Amino acid sequence: MQEACRKDVERAFGVLQSRFAIVKGPARFWDKQILHDIMTACIIMHNIIIEDERDEQEDVVISTPQSILNAENMEITETERFQRFLAQHKRLKNKEAHFALRNALIEHLWERHGNEAM
Numbered sequence: 001m002q003e004a005c006r007k008d009v010e011r012a013f014g015v016l017q018s019r020f021a022i023v024k025g026p027a028r029f030w031d032k033q034i035l036h037d038i039m040t041a042c043i044i045m046h047n048i049i050i051e052d053e054r055d056e057q058e059d060v061v062i063s064t065p066q067s068i069l070n071a072e073n074m075e076i077t078e079t080e081r082f083q084r085f086l087a088q089h090k091r092l093k094n095k096e097a098h099f100a101l102r103n104a105l106i107e108h109l110w111e112r113h114g115n116e117a118m
Contacts, residue, residue: 016042019049037109044105052092 016023020042027035091097 016046019046041105
């Protein structure tokens with residue numbers, strides 16, 4: 001039981017390390033509370049990314065033999081698909097949304113911890 005839990009934790013940590021560079025580096029000289037905040041932020045961001053990717057997958061239409069399209073319609077579908085990709089990419093790269101999320105995270109940490117970390 002303990003070994004299975006350890007493997008789950010190692011697997012989860014590996015996922016975070018592959019996604020966030022700050023988790024990859026050495027942590028010996030970081031304060032425990034700072035490490036806690038970093039890990040919490042990375043887990044929250046990871047969950048947001050997974051949720052966003054799940055929303056993308058809902059748009060996928062599985063074709064059946066009855067819905068096979070001719071080559072002309074396939075081009076339209078590919079074009080629409082590419083347009084959706086570009087719209088999603090633009091939404092992900094939205095600087096205003098980035099700054100809004102960053103500021104919300106800062107505000108949350110400030111409300112939670114105040115001047116304690118300084």
